Amino acid sequence: MEITIFGTGYVGLVTGVCFAEAGYNVTCFDIDERKITALSQGRCPIYEPGLEEMLKRNLENGRLQFTYDSRLASKNADYIFIAVGTPENEDGSANLEFLEDAVDQIGKYLSRDAVIIIKSTVPVGTNQRIYQKLQGIVPDNIQVKVVSNPEFLREGSGILDTFHADRIVIGADDNEAGRAVADLYKPFGRPILQTDVRSAELIKYASNAFLATKISFINEVANLCEHTGANIEDVAKGMGMDVRIGSQFLRAGIGYGGSCFPKDTKALEKLTEDYEYDFKILRSVIEVNSRQKQQLFEKARELFGNLQGKRVAVLGLAFKPHTDDIREAPAVELIARLIEEQADISVYDPAASGNAADLFGSRLYYAENVDAAIKGADIVFIVTEWPQITQYDLERFSLLMREPVIFDGRNCYDLANAESAGLTYVSVGRKAVNVNRNLENSRLRG
Ligand SMILES: NC(=O)c1ccc[n+]([C@@H]2O[C@H](COP(=O)([O-])OP(=O)(O)OC[C@H]3O[C@@H](n4cnc5c(N)ncnc54)[C@H](O)[C@@H]3O)[C@@H](O)[C@H]2O)c1
Structure with missing residues (x-):
């Protein structure tokens, strides 16, 4: 039985590697040649705990392979998972271009009956439309079925979530195809919910x-x-x-x-x-x-007025800890506002600095650790609760910063500890600590 995965991003790669780990033969295809080259050599282009070791193991045992050739990926597959991105269009709707392209490629090269499983998050009605589209592409002697199988893994714990999923949702209007996909998941031993296609999508x-x-x-x-x-x-x-x-x-x-x-x-x-x-x-x-994403910046404005020329450190860039993903991350919005304000910005993140550098280039200083980021800073913003940040020694803020003023968007520290470390500490939904200015009518009054 041959499984193919279209798209080797956070979802596709984790899915492919985990299916190989579960004992299947898996081929992963992506249009990004650089990714495929790296993956074929056992290098993981994304940060996901435990993934690189599992990737290497399954490359070595021969169950996992990567290709940049969509014909090779499609022609002998029995099951094809599509896990390409479905980003946002300008009007907020889901952009299905990558999905449509993947389906075109699959339809063109299929050479035997196959079940196409849509893992990408897609609006209600999409699976049905894709099914109709495929009917118009594949030759009459090939039977193709489409099954919805939305993904619920969380970045940063993708492998754990795949092997310990709360539920696996399989939406099929064709019972046989739905059952076949449910059987594929048997080695994972997780609860399976079978529904019609539209319900699965929703x-x-x-x-x-x-x-x-x-x-x-x-x-x-x-x-x-x-x-x-x-x-x-x-x-x-x-x-x-x-x-x-x-x-x-x-x-x-x-x-x-x-x-x-x-x-x-x-x-x-x-x-x-x-x-x-x-x-x-x-x-x-x-x-x-x-x-809410503006709150931290607004609070700093309230305390300082203008931030122009202030030395500002942003701790945490990823949208959450244990990932390098900065898509729609609150830090990105905050940094954009700080740049507008002409602040002097240093940043630290254990995994996401590279992605931030692609976005902001030389407008930021990318520090190797918290110490280097906060040295000489007037203000620190905490945006992601990485352990390196939550477990940081509070005394070092006073030691290294020009004035220890912290705006914490993740409530990382105990208020009493912040107070005794002499920090001016403003967090979310808690009283502000050591705010000594005249802020009688402000929520920062402490
Ligand atoms: N990231 C998550 O935590 C998560 C969780 C659940 C569901 N999802 C959904 O899963 C889907 C994939 O998300 P992601 O975060 O893995 O995306 P991603 O952007 O990390 O990866 C998408 C991959 O698809 C590739 N691709 C694009 N067009 C292709 C094509 N025609 N053929 C083959 N590959 C192609 C891209 O090069 C990229 O490597 C999205 O619909 C997303 O909403 C994501």
Whole structure:
């Protein structure tokens, strides 16, 4: 049985490597020749814990191969997973160009019956359209079926999530094809939910929208804490202890980012517009998040007025720890505003500096560690809760910075510790510490 994966990004590569690890013969294809060359040599182009070792192991045992030839990838495959990107169009809708191209290639070169499995996140109705499209491309003697299999892995724990998925969703209008894909997943031993195609497509968007709602909700509560004097950590803990609510995704912060929540919430909003349905909560979730992403910068403005010429360190660039992905990361928006403001900016991230350098080039100083980033700084912004940042010795801020002023978008430090280390410390939904200026009417008054 031959499995092929189209797209070797965060999802496609993890899927391919994990299926090889589970014992299948897997061929991965990508249009990015550089990626394929690196992967063929056992080098992982993305940062994902444990992936490179598993990649090497399965290259060596011969179960995994990479190709830049779409004909080779398609012609003998029994199962073809499509995991290409579906980024955001300017109007918020999902851009399906990569998917359409992949389907064209597959249709052109298929030489035997195959099941095409769409793992990319796509709007309701897409699988059906792709099926119809393929019927028009493949020769009559070849039977092709299309199955929806949305992905739920999290970057930074992709392998763990694949082997311990809460559920595997398989959407098929053809029972036999759905069962065949369910059988493929048997070695993983995880719960499988089989649905019709449209429901599977919507499960993915609804899940991401719900998680984004939880984040925006707790961020709104955090903002209310700043106005009322309550402490968001205690409030979130008290809420999360209720099993009906659950404690996950109740961490207030600088807003959600990444390659999924922002684009998927917008694509779902666009989909609801297409159906002339007004999904009110979803609109608010998106609006709250875009406001939340500005909060840290606005607080610094409130405290300092103009940031022009200030030496500013941004700690954390990735949209979350343990990944190098900076797509829609709150740090990117913050840095853009700091550049506009003509601040003098140094940054530190254990994995994402390379991606940030592609975006910002020489406008930033890329430090090797926290010490180097904060040395001589007037202000520190904490944007990603990497352990190197959360476990940093607070005394060193006072030691190395010109004045230890920290704006923490991830509530990394205990307020009492920040206070005793002499930091001016402004976090999210908690009282500001050691703010000595006259801010009588401000939420930063402490
Ligand atoms: N990243 C995540 O955490 C995550 C989680 C769940 C679902 N998803 C969804 O999975 C899909 C893939 O996301 P990603 O983050 O892996 O994307 P990515 O941008 O990291 O990777 C996409 C890959 O597809 C390749 N590609 C583009 N066109 C191609 C073609 N015609 N043939 C073969 N390869 C092609 C690109 O070169 C790239 O390597 C998206 O729809 C995304 O929404 C992502």
